[in-house]
Amino acid sequence: MPARRVRHAPTIRAGRFPVADPATGEVVGTAPELRPEDLDAVVDRARAAWYGWRTDAAARTAALCAAADAVEAAGTDLAPLLTREQGKPLAESRAEVARTAARLRYFAALDHGPRPLVDERPVRSELRWRPLGPVAAIVPWNFPLQLAAAKFAPALAAGNTVVLKPSPYTPLSTLLLGSVLSAALPADVLTVVTGREPLGARLVAHPGIRHVTFTGSIPTGRAVARAAADTLARVTLELGGNDAAILLEDVDVDGIADRLFWAAFRNCGQVCMAVKRLYVPARRHPEVVEALAQRARDTVVGPGLDPATRLGPLNNAPQLARVAHRTRQALAAGARAAAGGRRLPGPGHFFAPTILTDVPAHSPIVTEEQFGPVLPVLPYTHLDDAVEAANDTGFGLGGSVWGTDLDRAEEVADRLDCGTAWINHHAELSLAQPFAGTKESGVGVAGGPWGLYGNLQPFVVHRPEETCP
Numbered sequence: 001m002p003a004r005r006v007r008h009a010p011t012i013r014a015g016r017f018p019v020a021d022p023a024t025g026e027v028v029g030t031a032p033e034l035r036p037e038d039l040d041a042v043v044d045r046a047r048a049a050w051y052g053w054r055t056d057a058a059a060r061t062a063a064l065c066a067a068a069d070a071v072e073a074a075g076t077d078l079a080p081l082l083t084r085e086q087g088k089p090l091a092e093s094r095a096e097v098a099r100t101a102a103r104l105r106y107f108a109a110l111d112h113g114p115r116p117l118v119d120e121r122p123v124r125s126e127l128r129w130r131p132l133g134p135v136a137a138i139v140p141w142n143f144p145l146q147l148a149a150a151k152f153a154p155a156l157a158a159g160n161t162v163v164l165k166p167s168p169y170t171p172l173s174t175l176l177l178g179s180v181l182s183a184a185l186p187a188d189v190l191t192v193v194t195g196r197e198p199l200g201a202r203l204v205a206h207p208g209i210r211h212v213t214f215t216g217s218i219p220t221g222r223a224v225a226r227a228a229a230d231t232l233a234r235v236t237l238e239l240g241g242n243d244a245a246i247l248l249e250d251v252d253v254d255g256i257a258d259r260l261f262w263a264a265f266r267n268c269g270q271v272c273m274a275v276k277r278l279y280v281p282a283r284r285h286p287e288v289v290e291a292l293a294q295r296a297r298d299t300v301v302g303p304g305l306d307p308a309t310r311l312g313p314l315n316n317a318p319q320l321a322r323v324a325h326r327t328r329q330a331l332a333a334g335a336r337a338a339a340g341g342r343r344l345p346g347p348g349h350f351f352a353p354t355i356l357t358d359v360p361a362h363s364p365i366v367t368e369e370q371f372g373p374v375l376p377v378l379p380y381t382h383l384d385d386a387v388e389a390a391n392d393t394g395f396g397l398g399g400s401v402w403g404t405d406l407d408r409a410e411e412v413a414d415r416l417d418c419g420t421a422w423i424n425h426h427a428e429l430s431l432a433q434p435f436a437g438t439k440e441s442g443v444g445v446a447g448g449p450w451g452l453y454g455n456l457q458p459f460v461v462h463r464p465e466e467t468c469p
Contacts, residue, residue: 017196019172022087022313023303023348029085031171031194036202042191043208046134046161049188054131054159057113064108064157066184071101074180082145082173083304087312087349088267090304096146100177103149106431107157110452122465129456131159132234133210136203138224140216141167141315142270142371144174150446151213152190158455160211161189165203168196169316207231211455214238215272218394218440225443236444236454238272241397241437242369244390245275245426246412247288248383248403256402256424257291263400263426265299265353268314269373273398273420273427277366279386282379289338289357289377296339296353303348313349314372320349323372326365327354330376335359340373367393383412391417396438400426 016030034042053060071078079093086093117125137151144166152162166174171194178192193199204212205227212228213236214221221239228235245260264275280288302309314320324343331341340354351373359366359376366376380386390399399416402424403409413421419437422428429435435447444454 017168019085019169021084021348022315023084023305023350025347028081029172031168031175034193034195034199036195036199039193039199039202039206040208042163042193043134043206045188046163046191047208049186050131050133050159050161053156053161053186053189057159060157060159061108063184063186064104064153067181068101068104068108070180070183071097071104071177074176078145078173078176078180080305081176082170083312085170085172086141086144086304087315088304089309089312090307092267093304096143100145100149103146103153103431107153107452110157110449112158112449112452112456117460123462124465125460125462128459128461129158129453130459132455132457133160134208135160135162135211135213135455136206136209136233137162137164138200138203138212138214138216139164139166139174141169142267142272144170145177147215148174148177150451151215154446154451155211155213155455156185156189158452160455161191163191163193163203163209165193165195165200168194201227204228204233205230209233211236213444213446216240221442234444234454236442236446238435238437238442238446239440240272240369240371240395241418241441242276242367242393242395243273243398243400243418243426244277244279244393244416245400245402246383246386246390247278247280247284248401248405248409248412249281249284250404250408251284251402252404253284253287253291257288257295259425260402261292261295264375265296265311265373266427268311268351269375270315270319270371271427275375275400275426276370277390278375278377279380279389280377282381285357285377285379289355292375292377293339293355296355299353301344301350301352311353311373314351315349317349319371320351323351323370323374326368326370326372327351327356327374330356330359330363330365333360333363335363335365335376338377361389369395387412387415391415394440397441398422398427398437400424 015033075097082093114128135155211234215238221237304312338355340352344350354374398420399418400422401409401413434450436445
């Protein structure tokens with residue numbers, strides 16, 4: 001399989017749309033606006049490329065390792081562009097580029113070779129794994145490169161081809177990533193398509209797509225599942241969370257305050273598995289609120305390219321409006337802002353890191369996913385009530401428990417109705433572990449070998465132990 005350029009979608013008849021810097025409002029660049037009717041040619045080429053890509057596992061491994069090298073070498077170009085269109089601090093963009101390369105290497109090294117199946121019959125049975133075909137990967141704007149790699153790395157390692165659609169808020173770094181990968185991957189194995197709706201809807205429903213992997217909101221996830229059902233394509237959905245953190249009576253507030261703060265506010269709170277609700281023993285509530293509020297007041301907010309910045313802007317105007325509206329709702333209902341609580345003046349989508357107290361338990365800032373730099377801190381008297389409140393949601397992505405007695409903390413963590421529970425930290429994942437939610441937080445599994453096998457179909461071959469006469 002000679003390495004050829006990764007083709008982007010046909011641009012002959014495509015227009016272009018602008019992409020803005022969320023820190024300034026200035027246009028960073030423009031991206032191709034692929035017409036939905038041009039998808040047929042893209043998917044047809046992906047299917048044609050699949051026949052060669054799926055046949056040589058050793059060549060795939062070599063190509064994916066070379067792709068990882070190419071991503072690392074291009075980090076000085078990828079990271080600043082990611083910051084300019086997404087808003088996050090440059091250090092976080094560099095970490096995202098590194099994670100993208102690491103995913104490629106991890107999945108390239110996973111083995112999914114055949115293995116024998118043993119039973120009592122005089123038959124030799126062997127389990128083999130076959131790739132599915134073209135995969136549609138639809139990626140949001142909060143981690144454009146890292147989440148893209150979380151989808152295309154296992155799909156490619158399994159022998160599938162991928163049509164990758166980034167968010168129209170963050171297409172530029174993904175387009176550059178596709179160009180970087182062109183040095184290592186055969187043509188049409190990975191195709192980047194950019195555009196606004198209905199492009200994504202048409203991609204999901206395309207009859208040539210055999211697996212749809214999507215990260216985004218619950219309402220959009222439902223629409224994706226309905227559209228994919230018409231072609232019976234496999235669906236993997238990661239639909240966000242409203243993660244709760246529970247502090248126990250014996251918690252060392254000074255010892256965990258920094259970790260807890262950044263578990264809620266990293267990437268301006270635009271993390272699906274960020275801490276979005278905090279339950280604190282009533283006796284410890286004032287000191288926890290003040291510890292977090294002090295950190296919120298001390299955090300430098302600004303453009304991601306400024307070396308002093310720790311917290312960048314929200315990515316886009318609709319998300320800023322949503323966070324501001326939810327915060328105003330809470331304040332009008334009686335909540336108090338111990339820190340922040342407002343949009344910051346000047347250009348860009350900046351919102352002050354906000355710690356809310358005295359929040360009504362059923363306020364939307366508590367019951368819904370705010371996806372921004374706002375954390376409600378709620379007191380509890382009985383631990384059972386805190387666990388019940390943490391579980392009383394349609395979300396079930398992650399949760400955490402914080403305390404000095406680790407055995408006690410683990411007992412409480414085991415009661416959380418979610419896919420991942422952490423003790424004394426939050427939102428930390430290894431490449432080797434499964435990532436999945438319960439309830440409305442998703443369908444299917446990403447990460448580790450489970451993410452690889454989600455892109456494969458089992459195929460069993462039976463043959464007699466001896467040739468019959």
